[in-house]
Amino acid sequence: MRKERFVIDYQDKVISIRGLYKAFDDFEVLKGVDLDLYRGENLVVLGKSGTGKSVLIKIISGLLRPDAGSVNVLGKDVDKINRKELNALRLKVGFSFQNSALYDSMTVQENLEFPLKRHDPSLTQKQVNSFINIVLEAVGLGQTADQMPSELSGGQRKRIGIARTLILKPDIMLYDEPTAGLDPITSQEINNLINAVQQRFNTSSIIITHDLTCARETGDRLVMLLDGQFQRQGTFDEVFSTDDERVQAFYNYNFID
Numbered sequence: 001m002r003k004e005r006f007v008i009d010y011q012d013k014v015i016s017i018r019g020l021y022k023a024f025d026d027f028e029v030l031k032g033v034d035l036d037l038y039r040g041e042n043l044v045v046l047g048k049s050g051t052g053k054s055v056l057i058k059i060i061s062g063l064l065r066p067d068a069g070s071v072n073v074l075g076k077d078v079d080k081i082n083r084k085e086l087n088a089l090r091l092k093v094g095f096s097f098q099n100s101a102l103y104d105s106m107t108v109q110e111n112l113e114f115p116l117k118r119h120d121p122s123l124t125q126k127q128v129n130s131f132i133n134i135v136l137e138a139v140g141l142g143q144t145a146d147q148m149p150s151e152l153s154g155g156q157r158k159r160i161g162i163a164r165t166l167i168l169k170p171d172i173m174l175y176d177e178p179t180a181g182l183d184p185i186t187s188q189e190i191n192n193l194i195n196a197v198q199q200r201f202n203t204s205s206i207i208i209t210h211d212l213t214c215a216r217e218t219g220d221r222l223v224m225l226l227d228g229q230f231q232r233q234g235t236f237d238e239v240f241s242t243d244d245e246r247v248q249a250f251y252n253y254n255f256i257d
Helices: 053-060 083-090 108-119 125-138 154-166 184-201 212-218 236-240 245-255
Strands: 009-024 027-039 042-046 068-073 093-096 172-176 204-209 221-226 229-234
Touching: 009 053, 009 204, 027 053, 027 204, 027 229, 042 053, 042 184, 042 212, 053 068, 053 172, 053 204, 093 154, 108 125, 108 154, 125 154, 125 184, 154 184, 184 204, 184 212, 204 212, 212 236, 221 236, 221 245, 229 236, 229 245, 236 245
Parallel strands: 042 204, 042 221, 093 172, 172 204
Antiparallel strands: 009 027, 009 068, 221 229
């Protein structure tokens, strides 16, 4: 199933990256990366494991510092703002971790309450419950509030992780390998959810993945990270319409008959 096209504002950049470099000791991960994310867009970043995809979104969210280059998120230069400004910016950027990052000792309700009460202690319990009901319904898990994470399937935990990210109403969503470790049917459900989040919450998203089915079904635009730089970008068909053996090998690994 191909993704339905969403209205994207290609005049409004919510993330703009120029000349981004990052190395760990002598290993260069990112070698002068340029990237834009537009308002309302689902942008997929493709690449093999270890190519720097997760490093990229950690730099965007301020969890890692670049060695060189500029990273502008919602009009703020991430590497130049102070800690207070960075924390405020992070409230507008939702990070959906690969492992869902739920607190095992808390119920689903408590996991969702935690970020709300931490960032706005003035909220009444009625308001908190209303927000929680909205995001649980949005991810299709309205009856799980009293369950513990250990009682949920892997796919359900992914959904609750996304719900916890959504509850602060971010402008940007960063998905780190959202279908990793999931069976094909559950992966399809997560793909559908990513598209539903874009439509319902008007988010702009970067989706880090090496799963081409996820890329094809969620991405308005794709970029492929090879040898520390973006070598291909465009629609799914445009990215893979090439004789480049590195790109074809990636495609064949996912879709070979």
